[in-house]
Amino acid sequence: MDAQSYSTALADLRTVRDQIKKIRAALTKQEADRDKLIIQLASYPKAKAERIAPAAGLGVADVVALAPALAPDSLAVNDALQPAAEPSTIQATPEAAASPPQQAAAAPAMATAAARPVPPPPARAEPAAPKTPAAAQTPRDLPSIPAGANGDAWLAATPGLASTRPNFTQQARSTVFLDTTTGVLVHRHQTHHLDLADRSAADLLTAVFHTISEGVERIYITAGDPWHRDADRHPYLRDAVAAWLNGPTPGWRTDTGRGRDRMAGHFVHARNPVGRYQRDNSDHHVEIRSVGEWFDVDGDDPATVRDAFVLLWQALRRHWPDAVLMGSPSQTGRDLWTRTIPQRGQHAEGFPVLSEELRGLLHATAGQGRNELITPPRVPEQLPQLVEYDRTFAYAKHTWKSPVGTPRRITARTFAAWSEKEQMRALYGCGHWQVRVTVPDGWDHVGLLPAPAPGDRAWHYPAEGGTTFTTWAGGPEIHTALTNPLTPWKIEILDGILWEDGKPLDDWAKKLKETWTNLFAQAHFQGDAQQARAAHLASRAVRAILLYGIGSFAQRPRMVTGTTPRTLERDVPPDAEIIGFDDEQITWQKPTGFSRDPNAHPEWAAAIWSGARAALLTQRHRDDNTHAGALHTAPGSVVAFRTDALYLTQPQSWPYHHQPGDYLLRGHLTGPVTAPTTEEELLMLRDTGRAALTAEREA
Template sequence: MDAQSYHAALTELRGVRDDIKKARAALAKLEADRDQRITQLARHEKAKAERIAPAAGLSVADIVALVPALAPHSLTEGEALLQPAPPGTTGPPTTGTAESAPGTHPQPVAPAPPAVPSSAPGPAEATPVTPPQAPRTLPSIPEGNTGDAWCTHTRSLASQRPNFTQQARSTVFLDTTTGVLVHRSQTHRLDLGDRSAHDLLTAVFHTLPEGVERIYITAGDPWHRDADRYPYLRDAVAAWLNAPTPGWRTDTGRGKDRMAGHFVHARNPVGRYQRENGDQHVEIRSVGEWFDLDGDDPATIRDAFVLLWQALRHHWNDAVLMGSPSQTGRDLWTRTIPQRGQHAEGFPVLSEELRGLLHATAGQGRNELLTPPRVPEQLPQLVEYDRTFAYAKHTWKSPVGTPRRITAATFASWPQKEQQQALYGCGHWQVRVTVPDTWNHIGLLPAPAPGERAWHYPADPGTTFTTWAGGPEIHTALTNPLNPWKIEILDGILWENGKPLDDWAKKLKDTWTNLSAQAHFQGDAQQARAAHLASRAVRAILLYGIGSFAQRPRMVTGTTPRTLERDVPPDAEIIGFDDELITWQRPRGFSRDPNAHPEWAATIWSGARAALLTQRHRDDDTYAGALHTEPGSVVAFRTDALYLTQPQNWPHHNQPGDYLLRGQLTGPVTAPTTEEELLALRDAGRTALTQPAGEA
């Protein structure tokens, strides 16, 4: 670009800036008008939030926030356990079979933001006042026999070893930018038309008339083709999946691992289609579920899947790669359930009450950004450490057996040694926590924060809060190398220590080690890259396999014609709409999933969060983690990554859990205040670390 073009582009950019400003002002005016109309409607004696919400294009919660008097009884009587988990980098993709309501189109979905985007604040008089959010109150176990009855298993529901062989599905890899399709050893170039789902299916089945069952999109993200027409990516994805596909209809599922309907996700959706005559089924999926790509062609990605399958076959002679890493991970785990011995009958599923309690009180990865004045406004450096294959480090011990409730009185009656053993074991504890008066470092235990399923980590001296936490974190808070925290046990659940995941995790770790070695020593660049991608896929199998044990409450989504707004379920959240249809979602509780074990996921997540604070390296006789850094030097946590203001001399032997230096940005660096700023600095730091000396 020459200087003249540069200045012309700047002029055009300023014009776009002004248009955005005008659009935001217009939107703010419309939103103010909408809110005023809602307030007027609320004056009607029979006004109901569930009737006003679809007319306004908002959720019931948004209406209630604007007019608290309209809060329905069902929202004020505490249904917190049935609320969905928000989308994020720490949790796994939701899978399962949706239930359909009469006159609706079923789709398994991930929870979404409201369909109407927020805007920059308009004039002061036009900006509605939103009541400040109070911290969530976490649920407790009921007193007496009612609470004791929670500590059981669900009758006739247990994880058992399958008695069938999983069937492989014919798979192709398609780059929708170039039209390149790879099927086994053949490469084709397709005309994909306008890249709609119908045009993709038509082109693929014309080229391969014998049919395929799974189409992995490797590049192009065709579901984002009309993203500029929608306020959220998720709306664009839903429109792409639900667009007419003559000759095809939404798949209703088949087989023992029954999956039905489309899965609406902003970046990794799943389209499931079935021929009108019912004789062909096909999935359109994103390969981004398995690993991040860097311009890799479909042939390299095919080779990665082949290497992955071959490596898994060394440990599972019936291994099959399923559509997603979470499905694959859970299927492989079931094939490690013992055929004889103590757990040959399987692993029973907890009561629905305990599963709900764990869902509401056991968070996932720690994601926290520390901003000035807790860190300097100008950082001397920004250094990123990422725990290698982190969750694999914490699978050696998991809860088994019938859970026991440990009340405060019971715990207090135990001798100190028994108390320590309990806290070091597999337990989930309700505690009252007090930060020491002399504390000057980061927070150690998660506490509920405003917002659904949000967590923060109090660190101010003298702060007292009540929360739930796993044994590894409680033990760390009591024995940390700086100053023990005061912990009061209020209630708890304790299991026997077992190893239900150990065999599965060891096999995956061995597979990961072998593929990582191939990537390092392979002389052919394409095969080395394929081996690296395959090793990342193993990580995803374990990571998302663990997440799938958590089992979220089911969400049902449906559509209702705009002319029938009265038929939108009263407890539904409006997640999208157009001129013809309203799209909504509603919670439906837990399914009878035989592989639901949130106690395993919670234990692993707790162990991983504790290891971000302190982790012993026995062979090196040293420790690593945030508590072994100077106060004020921790900038952020992101699941299994730690961002610091100075480098550390921590050992790395390429073993699960080791801290790997991933990025380093020399200062001064302006401290990030938003996640977007942190991610931009992270990418710059990774680039700087890999650049040869002398390059800028």
């Protein structure tokens, strides 16, 4: 792109920006009109929220929030607060640890507060008064464990449910790779050119099975994103995807599921949806999936993608003789893990699954990656540089120790009664802790612990000195807050869950790390350019297997997606959320809670995520006798955290040895650079910085 093209594109971008502003203003007015109509309808004595919700395209809870009088009896909330246990204050010195504990306020309510407009923070009356986190006057209330026998019951395992080694062999699925832009289809070692007509699901199925008459069970889309073909006709990408998946497919119907590894129905996702179909009057099932679940494709043809999957399968077979590539990396990861469960010894009978209540607590209180954009005035409006460091294969570094068995509850009183050595041993162990946190006065760096945030953001990281908040956090983060290289934070233990230390993921992760190392080496030393690229994609797929395999252990509450004809909209389930609609049908989704999944282990995912967030702040490189991470940079130099990446205003001399967890320089943009204020701006700068670093290295 030359200077003239750059200026022209900027002008076009400004025009699009202005159009977006107008559309948003119109949408805001329409939403206000909708809300007025809902309130007007609520004045009718026989009005019901479950009737109004589908007509408004909202969930029942949203309608009740606008018109509380419509609340059904089942939505009544018990506002009684649990009495809090006496907290224990943890300090960095023995003298502080021996000080008497302070009295706690009432424990957080069990219900989650509804998102609502946040009023401006009140003026500070006294400098010494504790401050609540910024923009958190209506924070989400995190759940607590009930007192007494009710809480004790949460710690019991789910009866008759445990992770055990499978006694069957997975069946491979016949797979093809299709570029819907060019129509190129690769099946094994054959290449075909298809006419995909208007790229509907029906056209894809017809063209593929006209060319390959039988046997295909999985179609990977490598390019073209056909589910976005009518994106301009829908307000959101999810609507366009839902319409594409649910379009007419003569001769086929929506798959209802079969076998141990099959899921019923379509999966609506804005970028990587899954279409599941079954041929009429036949037992023939087929999936349409995106290769984007496994790795990012950058213009790679279907043959290269096919080669990547072959290399991945061959590399995994060196460690798992019965390895099979399943539809997604998360399915593959969990299946491979089950084949590392010991056949004899301590855990030969399996790993017990936590109670549904405790899984729900972890789901609500254990966030995943840290995603935070730090904006002016905490960083300069004009950044001297923007440097991106990405932790290589980051989660693989935090799988060596994980919680096992059923946990025990550690109350504030129990914790306070322990010696300092016992307390620190517990915080080094596999635990999840409810704490009251106080940021030290004069603190001038990034926040260390996640706090529940109102609105759309699940978590934020208070950093202003004197701020006090209550949250849940894992042992690695608590330990980092207490021993950070700048100033120890004040931590009060309110409650906790402590497991035995174990290694349920160690063998699985080691095998994946060895597979990744092998493919990474092939990508760098392979003489054939296409095979080198295929090896690189395969190494990225191994990363996805571990990353999404860990995420699948978290086992979020399941969502069911369905459709209802517009003429029967009163049949939409009353607890469903409307996610799309057109002239003929309504698309909705509703939660169904936790399934009886024998491989649900949110305690493992929570421990790994906590360790990864702590390593973004500080991690030691023993071989180099040095440290890396955000806390080892100058105050005001951290621009953003993004899962396992740091964005800084200054380059660092951190060691990189191609090992999991090492900080790799991914992008470098010389300044001055206008500080990003939105995620979109950050991602644009990220891509520009990566391109600039690549060009610099190739020069």
